[in-house]
Amino acid sequence: MSDLIAQQGGDEERWAALCQWEMRRAVEHLGETAPLLAEMANYHLGWTDDFAADVRYRGKRIRPLIAMACAAAVGGDEAAVRSAALAAAVELLHNFTLVHDDIQDQSEQRRHRPTVWARWGTAQAINAGDALYAAAHLALLGAAEAGAKAEDVLDLVRGFEATTLEIVSGQVLDLQFESRTDVTPDEYIAMITGKTARIVEYAAGAGAWIGGAGPDIAGDLAGYGMALGIGYQIHDDLLGTFGDASETGKPAGDDIRRKKGSLPVLLLHERGTADERAYIDHAYRSEHVDDAMVEQIIAMMRTHEIEIEMLSRVETYHASALAALERTGLPAERTAFLVTLTTRLQHRTS
Amino acid sequence: MSDLIAQQGGDEERWAALCQWEMRRAVEHLGETAPLLAEMANYHLGWTDDFAADVRYRGKRIRPLIAMACAAAVGGDEAAVRSAALAAAVELLHNFTLVHDDIQDQSEQRRHRPTVWARWGTAQAINAGDALYAAAHLALLGAAEAGAKAEDVLDLVRGFEATTLEIVSGQVLDLQFESRTDVTPDEYIAMITGKTARIVEYAAGAGAWIGGAGPDIAGDLAGYGMALGIGYQIHDDLLGTFGDASETGKPAGDDIRRKKGSLPVLLLHERGTADERAYIDHAYRSEHVDDAMVEQIIAMMRTHEIEIEMLSRVETYHASALAALERTGLPAERTAFLVTLTTRLQHRTS
Numbered sequence: 255m256s257d258l259i260a261q262q263g264g265d266e267e268r269w270a271a272l273c274q275w276e277m278r279r280a281v282e283h284l285g286e287t288a289p290l291l292a293e294m295a296n297y298h299l300g301w302t303d304d305f306a307a308d309v310r311y312r313g314k315r316i317r318p319l320i321a322m323a324c325a326a327a328v329g330g331d332e333a334a335v336r337s338a339a340l341a342a343a344v345e346l347l348h349n350f351t352l353v354h355d356d357i358q359d360q361s362e363q364r365r366h367r368p369t370v371w372a373r374w375g376t377a378q379a380i381n382a383g384d385a386l387y388a389a390a391h392l393a394l395l396g397a398a399e400a401g402a403k404a405e406d407v408l409d410l411v412r413g414f415e416a417t418t419l420e421i422v423s424g425q426v427l428d429l430q431f432e433s434r435t436d437v438t439p440d441e442y443i444a445m446i447t448g449k450t451a452r453i454v455e456y457a458a459g460a461g462a463w464i465g466g467a468g469p470d471i472a473g474d475l476a477g478y479g480m481a482l483g484i485g486y487q488i489h490d491d492l493l494g495t496f497g498d499a500s501e502t503g504k505p506a507g508d509d510i511r512r513k514k515g516s517l518p519v520l521l522l523h524e525r526g527t528a529d530e531r532a533y534i535d536h537a538y539r540s541e542h543v544d545d546a547m548v549e550q551i552i553a554m555m556r557t558h559e560i561e562i563e564m565l566s567r568v569e570t571y572h573a574s575a576l577a578a579l580e581r582t583g584l585p586a587e588r589t590a591f592l593v594t595l596t597t598r599l600q601h602r603t604s
Numbered sequence: 605m606s607d608l609i610a611q612q613g614g615d616e617e618r619w620a621a622l623c624q625w626e627m628r629r630a631v632e633h634l635g636e637t638a639p640l641l642a643e644m645a646n647y648h649l650g651w652t653d654d655f656a657a658d659v660r661y662r663g664k665r666i667r668p669l670i671a672m673a674c675a676a677a678v679g680g681d682e683a684a685v686r687s688a689a690l691a692a693a694v695e696l697l698h699n700f701t702l703v704h705d706d707i708q709d710q711s712e713q714r715r716h717r718p719t720v721w722a723r724w725g726t727a728q729a730i731n732a733g734d735a736l737y738a739a740a741h742l743a744l745l746g747a748a749e750a751g752a753k754a755e756d757v758l759d760l761v762r763g764f765e766a767t768t769l770e771i772v773s774g775q776v777l778d779l780q781f782e783s784r785t786d787v788t789p790d791e792y793i794a795m796i797t798g799k800t801a802r803i804v805e806y807a808a809g810a811g812a813w814i815g816g817a818g819p820d821i822a823g824d825l826a827g828y829g830m831a832l833g834i835g836y837q838i839h840d841d842l843l844g845t846f847g848d849a850s851e852t853g854k855p856a857g858d859d860i861r862r863k864k865g866s867l868p869v870l871l872l873h874e875r876g877t878a879d880e881r882a883y884i885d886h887a888y889r890s891e892h893v894d895d896a897m898v899e900q901i902i903a904m905m906r907t908h909e910i911e912i913e914m915l916s917r918v919e920t921y922h923a924s925a926l927a928a929l930e931r932t933g934l935p936a937e938r939t940a941f942l943v944t945l946t947t948r949l950q951h952r953t954s
Contacts, residue, residue, distance in 0.1 A: 283766070287798055288773035290780065354734060358727035377708035380730060381776050384704060387737065388768040395762055404754035411761060412745055416633070418738040423638035426731050430640065448637055 265591075269322040269334055269341070270315060276342035280393035284385050290374070294382035295389070298353055298370050311365045316599070317453060318345045320482070321461035323595060324475045327588045328465030337464040339396030343414065344457045346390035351421055353383035358429060387418075402464065410460055417456040424449025431515055435535050439520045443484065451483025458482075471582045478578035478592070485571030486599060491516040492564040493604065495555070501603040507548040513538050517567075518560050522551070525558040572600040615941075619672040619684055619691070620665060626692035630743035634735050640724070644732035645739070648703055648720050661715045666949070667803060668695045670832070671811035673945060674825045677938045678815030687814040689746030693764065694807045696740035701771055703733035708779060737768075752814065760810055767806040774799025781865055785885050789870045793834065801833025808832075821932045828928035828942070835921030836949060841866040842914040843954065845905070851953040857898040863888050867917075868910050872901070875908040922950040 281299070285292025296302065300311030318341030325337035355361070356369040357379050363369065371379035394414055398407045427445040431437045458479025462472040493502050494509035495518040502508075509516045515538075523531055533554075537547045555561065575596050579589045631649070635642025646652065650661030668691030675687035705711070706719040707729050713719060721729035744764055748757045777795040781787045808829025812822040843852050844859035845868040852858075859866045865888075873881055883904075887897045905911065925946050929939045 283769055284773075286773070287770060287794075288776035288780075291769075291773055291776050354730050358730060376726070377779050378776060380704050380708060380733075381772050381779075383730075384733075384737070385769055385772045387734070388765045388772070391741070391761065391765045395758060395765075398758055404758050407758055408745060408748055408754050411741065415738045415741045415745075419633055419641075419735055420637060422731050422735045422738070423634075423636070423641055426638035426641050426728060429727050429731075430638075444637075 265326070265331060265334065266319065269319065269326075269338070272335060272338040273315070273318040273322065273341040273345065276338045276393055276396055277346060280342060280346060280389040280396070281386075283392070284389060290378065291381060291385050294370050294374055294378065295386055297373070298382065298386075299349060300365070311367065313349075313365060315345060316486070317348055317457045318342065319595070320454060320479060320592075321457035323592050324458045324461035324479070325465035327475070327582075327584055327592055328462050328467040328471060330465075333465035336397075336400045336402070337461050339393055339400055340410065340460050340464055341457070342396070343390045343394035344453060344460075346386055346393055347414070347418065347421075348453060350383045350386035350390060351425070353379055353386060355425065357383075358425065390414075397464065406463075410463075413456055413460060417452050420448040420452040424452075435523075435538070437515055437520055439517060439524060442515075442517055442520050446487040447480070447484060450487040451480050454483030454486070455480040471584070474578050474582040477581075478575050481571045481575035481578060482596060482599065485568055485575060488517055488564065488571060489568045489600070489602070491518060492561070492568060495519075495552070496561050496564070498603060503604065507552055510537075510548045510551050511543050513543055518555060518564055519551070521560050521563055522555050522558055525560070526554060530554050568600065572596055615676070615681060615684065616669065619669065619688070622685060622688040623665070623668045623672065623691040623695065626688045626743055626746055627696060630692060630696060630739040630746070631736075633742070634739060640728065641731060641735050644720050644724055644728065645736055647723070648732065648736075649699060650715070661717065663699075663715060665695060666836070667698055667807045668692065669945070670804060670829060670942075671807040673942050674808045674811035674829070675815035677825070677932075677934055677942055678812050678817040678821060680815075683815035686747075686750045686752070687811050689743055689750055690760065690810055690814055691807070692746070693740045693744035694803060694810075696736055696743055697764070697768065697771075698803060700733045700736035700740060701775070703729055703736060705775065707733075708775065740764075747814065756813075760813075763806055763810060767802050770798040770802040774802075785873075785888070787865055787870055789867060789874055792865075792867055792870050796837045797830070797834060800837040801830050804833030804836070805830040821934070824928050824932040827931075828925050831921050831925035831928060832946060832949065835918055835925060838867055838914065838921060839918045839950070839952070841868060842911070842918060845869075845902070846911045846914070848953060853954065857902050860887075860898045860901050861893050863893055868905060868914055869901070871910050871913055872905050872908055875910070876904060880904050918950065922946055 277299070281292070281295050284295050300309070302311070321341040321344055322334040322337050326334035352364065353370050356364055357371045357376050361369055362372040370382050391411070391414070394411060395407065397410060398404060424445050424447070428449055431442070431445065455476045456479070459472050459476030462475035467475065491509065494514065494516055495507060497504065497506065499505050505511070510519065519534060523534055526534070534551060537543050537551060540547070576593065579592055582589065627649070631642070631645050634645050650659070652661070671691040671694055672684040672687050676684035702714065703720050706714055707721045707726050711719055712722040720732050741761070741764070744761060745757065747760060748754055752760070774795050774797070778799055781792070781795065805826045806829070809822050809826030812825035817825065841859065844864065844866055845857060847854065847856065849855050855861070860869065869884060873884055876884070884901060887893050887901060890897070926943065929942055932939065
């Protein structure tokens, strides 16, 4: 079985190349009338002439990997190849939302360089996002060329729109939460379910379906994606507050310094005393959260065992993802790669 | 034949109601997780509790009317009914671009009230546009429920993405033109071809196709839409500079006052003397274009017969639209409504 894992590790790069090819094919129409549109998209996607930099700029590409790995788990490598169009669509959808999110959050940096809006302005960055979303659909339609029946591709498109609406709804809530101090951990989980996890659920479920799964197995793999997606975001929140600076490249407590209402601070808000709550609210209303404030809040988190709670939640969601894999009843060698991937994600430090 | 025109005039309202119903069906999912998303969409689309105001807020809904009228020209009223999903998709696509355009142009008013971004801020308005675009796709998929074959709906979706990319490319160019003083009338026509006319071309061609047209007639009707779309925008530009204030609700020379690089000023730039060009450039670089400047520029336009040139271009494109209708070879009673519509649009004063 370890041979198979090694082989599927090799597949991972080949799958990434296939997905990349489908992405390029969908995006290449962008420059036909307005070269700037292609320039912005290529820049955002990390398609420059600098190969080493490109890899750094492309992000982790977890979502397409999950789509293709779920297709492979059900239908083998040949199914993964057929799911490349879906994988490309999912990654382009994700990147469309990133371009718009960066405008909405006024984030000036992503993947170690200026964001699209920071470089070309808000107005053109809105266009770049819109065009990437149209291109995502073009990629998805490629599933028909890969042999999927037209009726089934229509279902894929239908799910794609529903997923988009949940991502956008999650983003609406996220922005609304910024002006509230009473967001509960449960509300937060509901928000990240839409904003972050639904797309992983879709990638996994649709990938499985392209691999030939019936509704039960596709449903289990969708559930796998959902649990993994929530776990992934909670893990991000864990690293954003308790991460090791030498690994994450960001100082510990970075989310607090940036006044992000991520899960650790919401949990502290829920568990803390009235005085502690007042202190957090005061800090988050200050123009700058200074080092002393960050330390004070992290000390409160220590008292209330927030890091332990976060670790426990990360573990719970990853365990739930693995349980969903089990439920598929697929042979262990078929799910081995997904199990490895899940463990790798659970233990990432950046 | 005049009876038929009257009947199709009656059809117009019924078609609008059918399209409206399909739009509502696609948009009703928006509020499921984030009520604000539905609130913004309903507001923008003019679906409030004030019926009289609603009609004013909804815009002219020309694009879906053209889709349904082209379907009817080929396949009769029954075909128009089947094209309602397409019509709704086209109108939602148009409205998605309007919400984003208003952010990009920093326009604070549309259809007699604050724009979405002016009311809810840029970040949430980006979400509203994104969600309307996803909803537009959901509407389009409704064509499958209306009996279109799945393969054919995939083609509709493919054309929808290509149309979107051309609209967005047109918007990219439009924004780029703002910082240039050497835009030629030809470049401008190419820009509005993408930004304004392609969607009319798509509406007409796809409507015809749903009506059962073969490629020749669908191509002619697409050409009809393209010519009408360009003519429509040039007419808008004509009214924006030479329109009668009592009809348009805006003072004459409004486009000049707002420093818009619309066609009249580009034509003047091309035809004017070096001194006149310098004057226009000076005025457009001033913080405010005052009444004296507007009058001076309109006087120059009179010298160079710009209004006559504009009227002639409007006429040319509408004549070309009518010629495309002729080329279809459809019986006159079938195209009567489109002929009437074309004439009505050509002679509109607001």
